Amino acid sequence: MKRIVFCVFEDLDATRDMLYSLKDLGYNGTLMGSSSVNRSFACKKKAGQGAFFSLSDYAEGVKEPNLTAFFLVDEEEADKLKQLIREGTEEFSKIHGVMFSFPVSDYEGSI
Numbered sequence: 001m002k003r004i005v006f007c008v009f010e011d012l013d014a015t016r017d018m019l020y021s022l023k024d025l026g027y028n029g030t031l032m033g034s035s036s037v038n039r040s041f042a043c044k045k046k047a048g049q050g051a052f053f054s055l056s057d058y059a060e061g062v063k064e065p066n067l068t069a070f071f072l073v074d075e076e077e078a079d080k081l082k083q084l085i086r087e088g089t090e091e092f093s094k095i096h097g098v099m100f101s102f103p104v105s106d107y108e109g110s111i
Helices: 013-024 037-047 055-059 075-089
Strands: 002-010 030-034 066-074 097-104
């Protein structure tokens, strides 16, 4: 069985360094900029924009304050990956965020 390890981190240089280290250890996943609902509504409302994703911001490389990452891993690897993330974030004190995992009973593709 596979598991998804889902994480949201502050977008800091230390976060990118940790994720690069995970890549070097063979972990691959999906990474995207993200923002909380509260921040998104507050910032976009002030700027007079819509509440969600902005193609112009994306095209201009405007960074969101968070990075969302998720990894599809074998069940046996999930605990190891989560421990590496705990160590890399110093138990989420150096890099603030959240992490959780859940089982994936069915998937298709080539990873």
